[in-house]
Amino acid sequence: MSKRASAGPESIGHFFNPKSVAIIGASAKQKKIGYVIAKNFIESFKGKFFMVNPTVGEVLSCPAFPSVKSIPGEVDLAVVAVPAKLVTGVLEDCGEKGVGAAVIITSGFKEIGGEGVKLEEELVRIGKEHGIRLMGPNCMGVFDSTTMVDTLFIPRYRLKRAPRGNIAFISQSGASGIAFLDWAAGERIGISKFASYGNASDVDEADLLEFLAADRETNVIAMYIEGIKDGRKFANVAREVTATKPVLVLKSGATASGAKAALSHTGSLSGSDEIFDAVVRQTGMIRVYDWEEMFDIARVLAYQPAAKGERIAVITNGGGAGVMIADEIEKHGMKLAAIGEKTLAGLRAKFPPHVALRNPMDLAGDADNERYRDAITAVLADDSVDSLLLVCIPHTPGIDLESFVDVVIDSSRKNNKPMVVCLPGGRIAFEIRELFEENGIPTYPTPMRAALSLSALVKYGSLRSNLSCAKC
Numbered sequence: 043m044s045k046r047a048s049a050g051p052e053s054i055g056h057f058f059n060p061k062s063v064a065i066i067g068a069s070a071k072q073k074k075i076g077y078v079i080a081k082n083f084i085e086s087f088k089g090k091f092f093m094v095n096p097t098v099g100e101v102l103s104c105p106a107f108p109s110v111k112s113i114p115g116e117v118d119l120a121v122v123a124v125p126a127k128l129v130t131g132v133l134e135d136c137g138e139k140g141v142g143a144a145v146i147i148t149s150g151f152k153e154i155g156g157e158g159v160k161l162e163e164e165l166v167r168i169g170k171e172h173g174i175r176l177m178g179p180n181c182m183g184v185f186d187s188t189t190m191v192d193t194l195f196i197p198r199y200r201l202k203r204a205p206r207g208n209i210a211f212i213s214q215s216g217a218s219g220i221a222f223l224d225w226a227a228g229e230r231i232g233i234s235k236f237a238s239y240g241n242a243s244d245v246d247e248a249d250l251l252e253f254l255a256a257d258r259e260t261n262v263i264a265m266y267i268e269g270i271k272d273g274r275k276f277a278n279v280a281r282e283v284t285a286t287k288p289v290l291v292l293k294s295g296a297t298a299s300g301a302k303a304a305l306s307h308t309g310s311l312s313g314s315d316e317i318f319d320a321v322v323r324q325t326g327m328i329r330v331y332d333w334e335e336m337f338d339i340a341r342v343l344a345y346q347p348a349a350k351g352e353r354i355a356v357i358t359n360g361g362g363a364g365v366m367i368a369d370e371i372e373k374h375g376m377k378l379a380a381i382g383e384k385t386l387a388g389l390r391a392k393f394p395p396h397v398a399l400r401n402p403m404d405l406a407g408d409a410d411n412e413r414y415r416d417a418i419t420a421v422l423a424d425d426s427v428d429s430l431l432l433v434c435i436p437h438t439p440g441i442d443l444e445s446f447v448d449v450v451i452d453s454s455r456k457n458n459k460p461m462v463v464c465l466p467g468g469r470i471a472f473e474i475r476e477l478f479e480e481n482g483i484p485t486y487p488t489p490m491r492a493a494l495s496l497s498a499l500v501k502y503g504s505l506r507s508n509l510s511c512a513k514c
């Protein structure tokens with residue numbers, strides 16, 4: 043039995059913060075999975091790493107060890123990328139070496155049925171016997187933007203790694219993981235940790251959630267799941283975690299066809315979607331239905347404070363967009379705030395008569411940066427407003443695009459109320475959206491995406507206040 047044997051959340055730390063790593067199946071052949079993983083470690087891992095391959099003397103100028111057992115010193119984490127029939131032998135060697143955790147990239151286990159199921163049971167038996175925590179098999183493994191553990195076998199020229207940040211993403215599927223990470227990298231959204239855990243033979247969604255709950259680098263947890271391994275354990279952990287951090291969940295396999303696909307993808311049993319919905323409600327998670335929705339909501343939760351209530355102020359320079367936003371606010375269970383008379387009177391004295399001082403507040407097509415500054419400052423200071431949804435049609439001539447983002451940030455700084463921006467349009471809008479995002483203000487091209495994201499802050503705020511009421 044390994045001296046490291048432990049099944050608690052601390053054992054999950056071996057995956058993200060190992061001091062030394064063995065890459066088993068490391069290869070010098072460019073198209074191989076073992077090559078990409080070896081290269082990732084050479085390029086950026088901050089600890090020690092060792093190549094293991096019995097058929098060659100070296101891999102990418104690093105000495106290759108014939109087995110994990112011949113590596114001098116301790117090994118915390120093994121990354122296994124050899125064919126399925128070799129994995130049990132390799133894992134026995136890891137057990138003898140006292141390795142704490144193994145990411146098993148290899149496919150060909152439970153997901154293929156028959157012999158694969160038996161082979162996976164054997165892996166679990168060996169892992170338990172030696173106290174090795176297993177991630178996978180049939181997975182992509184781990185990316186940690188701080189320690190730079192990177193077992194993703196997608197070359198960096200195809201998938202730029204996301205910058206450091208505070209969103210963690212755990213995914214049963216490698217492909218969903220790649221979609222999310224690529225999106226994050228493209229939009230420069232920071233990721234703290236990523237784990238693709240495939241067949242969940244040992245480490246499952248609940249273990250990862252529990253670990254991330256205590257992770258200082260992570261403020262928001264997003265998950266993609268196909269099935270839950272242990273419903274009771276998952277629900278208990280999720281309930282605990284949502285009390286301190288928002289948890290977003292995207293679960294597929296809701297239809298008969300989806301459930302069948304999940305079974306052959308990761309060997310998962312999808313279960314009843316109605317029951318899953320009930321678990322989501324009872325535990326305070328936020329359910330999303332698509333990658334885009336997950337990404338939109340993850341970043342709003344990462345960058346903005348939870349809302350204290352459901353009363354939303356809308357400021358726009360386009361009436362149509364204001365009407366659409368009003369619809370979306372109601373559809374997503376929020377309310378247009380009744381902005382106070384004093385606030386409106388102050389603005390009335392400053393603005394021309396054609397500015398519509400209601401909610402949505404239409405600053406009109408000739409609005410300039412100063413009109414926005416006055417409106418944002420006054421509305422955010424109003425006690426009847428919990429959050430602001432700011433709309434700007436950036437094409438109108440009065441808006442000084444160079445300084446618009448600074449004006450918005452400056453005028454919202456005094457208040458700690460949530461704000462999201464809706465900035466519709468093509469090229470010009472795209473550039474300003476990027477600037478807002480860089481400054482931590484989630485910005486969306488459509489009313490629906492902006493309102494839906496804001497509603498997540500309202501839901502999470504209400505969950506937090508219900509929990510603190512329950513404690514008092």
Ligand code: ACO
Pocket residue numbers: 066067068069070071074075076094095096097098108109122123124125126128132147148149150180181182214215216217238240307308
């Ligand atoms: N220890 C270490 N290395 C070994 C050993 C051993 N005991 N035995 C052989 N090797 C070496 C091989 O010689 C080879 O090295 P080389 O390139 O220098 O010749 C290397 O390990 C790899 O072995 P191969 O037999 O060449 O295997 P290959 O790289 O073709 O395939 C792999 C291995 C990638 C693990 C494959 O079996 C597989 O599972 N592919 C699918 C992976 C996948 O899709 N995972 C899930 C994705 S995520 C999801 O969506 C669920």
